[in-house]
Structure formats: structure tokens, C-alpha cells
Amino acid sequence: MTRVAALAILFLVLIQPNHPQAMTWGALAVFPLELPVIVAALLAFGPGRAGIALRILLVAAIWTIAVLKLADFATFTAFNRGFNLVVDYHLLPAAWMLAQGSLGGFLSWLALVAIVLGLGALGWLLWWATGVLARVQMPKPARVLAGALVPVTAIVAVAEIGAARGAWTLPQELRPPGAAFTARVGLERVEHAIVARRDLARFVTASQNDPMVQIEPGLERLGTRDMVLIFVESYGRSSHENPLYAPTHRATLRRAEAKIGQAGLAIRSGWARAPMVGGQSWLTHGSVASGLWLDTQSRYRALLASPRRTLFHFAAQAGRRTVAIMPAHVLPWPEGRYFGFDAIYNADDLGYRGQPFNWVTMPDQFTLTAFERLEQSRPDRAPLVAQIALVSSHAPWVPVPQLLPWDALGDGRIFDPWALSGDPPEVVWRDHDRVRDQFRQATDYSLETVGDWAARQGDTAPLIVVMGDHEPARFVSGVDGFDVPLHVIGPPDLLALFDGLGWVQGMLPDPATPSLAMDALRDLLLTRLSTDAAP
Structure with missing residues (x-):
């Protein structure tokens, strides 16, 4: 049961929508193509030092993108656009001032504490789930096979990301059975930050x-x-x-x-x-x-x-x-x-x-x-x-x-x-x-x-x-x-x-x-x- 729970946690975090209109029961039917890559990598590296290093990287990346998806959800709700790290960091103090003026100090602090605890719990659950999968007892040939599956499953995820972004077109019979949505959000946020910096340089010239x-x-x-x-x-x-x-x-x-x-x-x-x-x-x-x-x-x-x-x-x-x-x-x-x-x-x-x-x-x-x-x-x-x-x-x-x-x-x-x-x-x-x-x-x-x-x-x-x-x-x-x-x-x-x-x-x-x-x-x-x- 612990392995099922660990897979369920990763599944739910990876399919987490970043837009209010996507927050439907239909989201549960989307298979996250990152999940096979993550599971195969954890099984291949195991519980040793390399496995711990991998878990740190995975938890940091998944947790960060999950937080960015939550920020997207908030800014799509309020401003009809996604969150941009380069230009939107100031929204946090602005939201805090609005909350205090609308809800009062006690409820605002209560909400802030709940958010901090919730994000902390998310990080702990991701660490626990990756640890459960990394500690699965497997013979060495099975770990080698898991390692060989990492690039194969990663290629499938990359193919879906490219097709979703319009970089190429996949025939119907070759389309992956799912979506690498979390990885795509992470990639897009990096690109948005780069574009924002370039735009800012053009704006300075215009000003x-x-x-x-x-x-x-x-x-x-x-x-x-x-x-x-x-x-x-x-x-x-x-x-x-x-x-x-x-x-x-x-x-x-x-x-x-x-x-x-x-x-x-x-x-x-x-x-x-x-x-x-x-x-x-x-x-x-x-x-x-x-x-x-x-x-x-x-x-x-x-x-x-x-x-x-x-x-x-x-x-x-x-x-x-x-x-x-x-x-x-x-x-x-x-x-x-x-x-x-x-x-x-x-x-x-x-x-x-x-x-x-x-x-x-x-x-x-x-x-x-x-x-x-x-x-x-x-x-x-x-x-x-x-x-x-x-x-x-x-x-x-x-x-x-x-x-x-x-x-x-x-x-x-x-x-x-x-x-x-x-x-x-x-x-x-x-x-x-x-x-x-x-x-x-x-x-x-x-x-x-x-x-x-x-x-x-x-x-x-x-x-x-x-x-x-x-x-x-x-x-x-x-x-x-x-x-x-x-x-x-x-x-x-x-x-x-x-x-x-x-x-x-x-x-x-x-x-x-x-x-x-x-x-x-x-x-x-x-x-x-x-x-x-x-x-």
C-alpha cells in the first residue's frame, strides 16, 4: 500500500492543473508522462548516495513547478494570465495588503500559516514518496533494465512536449497516451523569464x-x-x-x-x-x-x-x-x-x-x-x-x-x-x-x-x-x-x-x-x- 500511496502522490502532483478551467474531474484521466521517467530513475539509482542526490533534484524541481502552477492558478483567476517569476514577484506583498484590508489581520495570518504549512507538507510528501520508490528491493539486472527505460520514457515525454508546443506533428498512432504537462510548465516558465528580460531591454530603449x-x-x-x-x-x-x-x-x-x-x-x-x-x-x-x-x-x-x-x-x-x-x-x-x-x-x-x-x-x-x-x-x-x-x-x-x-x-x-x-x-x-x-x-x-x-x-x-x-x-x-x-x-x-x-x-x-x-x-x-x- 505504501508504494501505491507514493505513486498516487506523484501522480496527483504531476497532473495538477495551473488554470481554473482545467480544474475538473477530467484532469484525473490524463496520464503524466513524467511519472514513468521518475519511477524508472528512482528504481535504477536505488537508496544510495546517487539515489539521494537524484531525490533532492527531483523533489526540488517537482515542488518548484507545483508552486508555480499554484501561482499560475491564482494569476489566471485574478489577471487572466500566467505567473512570471521575473515580473510578478511584487504580487505577493500586494496580495498580502489586500488580504489584510479585506479579511482582517487574524484571518490573513491564519491563511498565510496554512499556505506555508501546506507547501511544507507537499515537500515532505514528495520526499517520502520518492524515498519509498527508491528503496524498492530489486536485483541488479532489474535496476539496469530500469536505467535503460529512463531514456526511452524520457523520449516519449519529450515527443509529447514538442507536439503540444507545435515544434513538430506526430501521427495519431504515435501520439503518447498522456501529457508531460508539469515538465512543459517548467520549460515554459524558463522561456517566459528569458522573453521578459529581452522585452524589458526593448522597453528601456523605447522609454x-x-x-x-x-x-x-x-x-x-x-x-x-x-x-x-x-x-x-x-x-x-x-x-x-x-x-x-x-x-x-x-x-x-x-x-x-x-x-x-x-x-x-x-x-x-x-x-x-x-x-x-x-x-x-x-x-x-x-x-x-x-x-x-x-x-x-x-x-x-x-x-x-x-x-x-x-x-x-x-x-x-x-x-x-x-x-x-x-x-x-x-x-x-x-x-x-x-x-x-x-x-x-x-x-x-x-x-x-x-x-x-x-x-x-x-x-x-x-x-x-x-x-x-x-x-x-x-x-x-x-x-x-x-x-x-x-x-x-x-x-x-x-x-x-x-x-x-x-x-x-x-x-x-x-x-x-x-x-x-x-x-x-x-x-x-x-x-x-x-x-x-x-x-x-x-x-x-x-x-x-x-x-x-x-x-x-x-x-x-x-x-x-x-x-x-x-x-x-x-x-x-x-x-x-x-x-x-x-x-x-x-x-x-x-x-x-x-x-x-x-x-x-x-x-x-x-x-x-x-x-x-x-x-x-x-x-x-x-x-x-x-x-x-x-x-
């Missing part, structure tokens, strides 16, 4: 060559008006296409459109393409600001080390005051200095004294009034170019505030009844249907708030660019793709500068309108709003 530097755009067409870029967390095409959300969100956008129109403002709407889904909003913020495609943390870090000038550098050069309103930042943001902001307002700087909404530090309505109080109402100020990153529609989406009278917010304690209401995230997140409904409500609150804020700007309304930062995780969004809605709101004369882009009037973008990559927005804004850089 140092900026054609806008030669143009020196001055944003003259804005005149004395402000420009405000508002990012709505997790607002994507799913709000317009998923039947779970579209009826609610599109109705809210229609009401906002009517209010904004009554205020004498015009609207254009289209689509932008985000560099990721599920999280890492700063990659979208950085892509828009820099005009470079930031789809990995390594690219983001390379940008921070480059001489690339952002939208806010050009705005400051044109005599405008540049500010960032970042309510999600509960820690200092030293990277913000790179982007060229004159002032950065993190969570503690915005004056909110109410209760947090779990991970969300404050409601979007308070964030927007803080911007009015801290910047828009300043006497004798220069025109603003501001970035505001709203967070009420950020996971875990519980609880959800309500839109209140704008002049009644005070220091934010008026929101406490909503902040302390309802089930906590650890209860809601046991049911995916409840999670999706909370997302619907939270995003609807954000859209209602932004629309109401834009409508109340009056005669001195800024040019307002509203866009989603990314889709939520796929199990929430229910749609493929990376598109997010883009709304430009402002005085009709300014909105006319964006004609010819295929954007439609109103708050409901045409589904057929091609999306504009986020890294094209910097140059689009600079050229459309500057006389010397007009397209």
Missing part, C-alpha cells in the same frame, strides 16, 4: 526616445480650464455587456447623461484598452501618464528609472498645477515624485475621519469633495491637470455607500452607518453570486457619483476624462478582453477637439467602436489640446 519632447506641447486650447483624469476602479466593458450588470449601470449612465446635458456640458464616449485585468491599477495610471505600455511591474520599475516625461511633466511645463488624488494610498508613495506632480494627496491627506469600507479607505463622493476643497477652491491658483483614482468599486465591494447631499459630507463620519453595515467580506465571498451582486452595486455607486459630480461643475467645468482602470477578475466580469469605457465630458468647444475619433455622443459607447490603447492617450490629449502639436 528614452520620446517624440513629444521635440514638439513641446503647451495645452493652449484648454485656456484657463482645468483637466481632470478620473479612474473608476474595476469599471470595464462588462458593465455594458454582462446582463448581470448592464441594466443597472447603463440606466445610471443614462441618468448621468441627462444631468450633464442639463448643465450645458457635452459628452463623448469610446473604449480604451487596459494593459491588464483584475488589479494593478498603477499600470494603467502609468500607461496613460507616460505613453508607454506598462503590462508588468518590471516595465513600471524601468519607467521610474527612465528620463521619460509624463503628461504631468508637460502640463507643469505649460504653467499648470499638477496634482494626484490617491485615496487608496495608506503608505507613502515615493514613486509619485517621478510622475511630475506638484502635490500628491494620499488617504491621510484628504481629511476623511469616517470609518473605512474594509479595504476601501473612503467613499468616492468624499474623495471628489476633498479635491474641490483642497485644490479647486484655492484662490489665485494656476489651471489644474489632476489625476483622481477612485476606489469605492474596488474589491471586496462591501459595504456600499450611498450618494448623499454634497454639502452634508463634513469630515466623512456621516458615512459611518453604511461603513458598519452588512456582512463582512469573509461571509460575502463564500458565495460568488453575492460577490458579483456586490460588484454591481459598488460600481453603480461610483458611476452615479462621478456623473453627479460632473453635472455640478457649472460654468467653470473642467475637461473631465473618465475611464475604467481595468476589468475585475474574470469570474466577476464574465467577459473576455481588456477594454474599459472612456468618457470625455466638458464644454462643447473643448469636446469638438475630439471629433474624428469615432467616439459617440453621450455616456453609452458604441460596442463596435475600436478601442484605443491606454499608452496612446497621453499623446492624444497633448496633441488635441495644444496648438503646436495639433494632429
Whole structure:
């Protein structure tokens, strides 16, 4: 029985899927072609020193790839892509901060301890299983035969890997009865790391060559008006296409459109393409600001080390005051200095004294009034170019505030009844249907708030660019793709500068309108709003 258990452990680890859609009972029907290679090698080397060395190598390799498959599973669930060791190591502290904000300290530490113990148990089980097979008593001729089977079974596994990767085609009668999936994942992760390093080198070169530097755009067409870029967390095409959300969100956008129109403002709407889904909003913020495609943390870090000038550098050069309103930042943001902001307002700087909404530090309505109080109402100020990153529609989406009278917010304690209401995230997140409904409500609150804020700007309304930062995780969004809605709101004369882009009037973008990559927005804004850089 111990040998059967040892084989079962190796079998299960080797067939372990790395994608949520592959986590089915059908995975048990896939025979791992690495298993005969491993068993033959353990039998051939036996329990001696050579066998111990082999076991160390095997356990280290299998355990490492198993952990990478778990990481793949997590990133496929959250971001719809596999895990890359070179560019994704930063996700661990980010996930830890999100867990603490959503689940609380005790449950977060409990989960971390469980994960560490589980990974340790996996390593011990692999060591035990390989030891059981290596200690099988066999005569010397049988061990020689096992050794001869190692290259034969390895060739079969290599043939399957090559066929699966498209390196060659095998006739039906020669296709192996299984898959060398674990070995293939290990090989692919090495290749991904090499490709990521090469891509990073190309990105560094691109960051140092900026054609806008030669143009020196001055944003003259804005005149004395402000420009405000508002990012709505997790607002994507799913709000317009998923039947779970579209009826609610599109109705809210229609009401906002009517209010904004009554205020004498015009609207254009289209689509932008985000560099990721599920999280890492700063990659979208950085892509828009820099005009470079930031789809990995390594690219983001390379940008921070480059001489690339952002939208806010050009705005400051044109005599405008540049500010960032970042309510999600509960820690200092030293990277913000790179982007060229004159002032950065993190969570503690915005004056909110109410209760947090779990991970969300404050409601979007308070964030927007803080911007009015801290910047828009300043006497004798220069025109603003501001970035505001709203967070009420950020996971875990519980609880959800309500839109209140704008002049009644005070220091934010008026929101406490909503902040302390309802089930906590650890209860809601046991049911995916409840999670999706909370997302619907939270995003609807954000859209209602932004629309109401834009409508109340009056005669001195800024040019307002509203866009989603990314889709939520796929199990929430229910749609493929990376598109997010883009709304430009402002005085009709300014909105006319964006004609010819295929954007439609109103708050409901045409589904057929091609999306504009986020890294094209910097140059689009600079050229459309500057006389010397007009397209």
C-alpha cells in the first residue's frame, strides 16, 4: 500500500492543473508522462548516495513547478494570465495588503500559516514518496533494465512536449497516451523569464526616445480650464455587456447623461484598452501618464528609472498645477515624485475621519469633495491637470455607500452607518453570486457619483476624462478582453477637439467602436489640446 500511496502522490502532483478551467474531474484521466521517467530513475539509482542526490533534484524541481502552477492558478483567476517569476514577484506583498484590508489581520495570518504549512507538507510528501520508490528491493539486472527505460520514457515525454508546443506533428498512432504537462510548465516558465528580460531591454530603449519632447506641447486650447483624469476602479466593458450588470449601470449612465446635458456640458464616449485585468491599477495610471505600455511591474520599475516625461511633466511645463488624488494610498508613495506632480494627496491627506469600507479607505463622493476643497477652491491658483483614482468599486465591494447631499459630507463620519453595515467580506465571498451582486452595486455607486459630480461643475467645468482602470477578475466580469469605457465630458468647444475619433455622443459607447490603447492617450490629449502639436 505504501508504494501505491507514493505513486498516487506523484501522480496527483504531476497532473495538477495551473488554470481554473482545467480544474475538473477530467484532469484525473490524463496520464503524466513524467511519472514513468521518475519511477524508472528512482528504481535504477536505488537508496544510495546517487539515489539521494537524484531525490533532492527531483523533489526540488517537482515542488518548484507545483508552486508555480499554484501561482499560475491564482494569476489566471485574478489577471487572466500566467505567473512570471521575473515580473510578478511584487504580487505577493500586494496580495498580502489586500488580504489584510479585506479579511482582517487574524484571518490573513491564519491563511498565510496554512499556505506555508501546506507547501511544507507537499515537500515532505514528495520526499517520502520518492524515498519509498527508491528503496524498492530489486536485483541488479532489474535496476539496469530500469536505467535503460529512463531514456526511452524520457523520449516519449519529450515527443509529447514538442507536439503540444507545435515544434513538430506526430501521427495519431504515435501520439503518447498522456501529457508531460508539469515538465512543459517548467520549460515554459524558463522561456517566459528569458522573453521578459529581452522585452524589458526593448522597453528601456523605447522609454528614452520620446517624440513629444521635440514638439513641446503647451495645452493652449484648454485656456484657463482645468483637466481632470478620473479612474473608476474595476469599471470595464462588462458593465455594458454582462446582463448581470448592464441594466443597472447603463440606466445610471443614462441618468448621468441627462444631468450633464442639463448643465450645458457635452459628452463623448469610446473604449480604451487596459494593459491588464483584475488589479494593478498603477499600470494603467502609468500607461496613460507616460505613453508607454506598462503590462508588468518590471516595465513600471524601468519607467521610474527612465528620463521619460509624463503628461504631468508637460502640463507643469505649460504653467499648470499638477496634482494626484490617491485615496487608496495608506503608505507613502515615493514613486509619485517621478510622475511630475506638484502635490500628491494620499488617504491621510484628504481629511476623511469616517470609518473605512474594509479595504476601501473612503467613499468616492468624499474623495471628489476633498479635491474641490483642497485644490479647486484655492484662490489665485494656476489651471489644474489632476489625476483622481477612485476606489469605492474596488474589491471586496462591501459595504456600499450611498450618494448623499454634497454639502452634508463634513469630515466623512456621516458615512459611518453604511461603513458598519452588512456582512463582512469573509461571509460575502463564500458565495460568488453575492460577490458579483456586490460588484454591481459598488460600481453603480461610483458611476452615479462621478456623473453627479460632473453635472455640478457649472460654468467653470473642467475637461473631465473618465475611464475604467481595468476589468475585475474574470469570474466577476464574465467577459473576455481588456477594454474599459472612456468618457470625455466638458464644454462643447473643448469636446469638438475630439471629433474624428469615432467616439459617440453621450455616456453609452458604441460596442463596435475600436478601442484605443491606454499608452496612446497621453499623446492624444497633448496633441488635441495644444496648438503646436495639433494632429
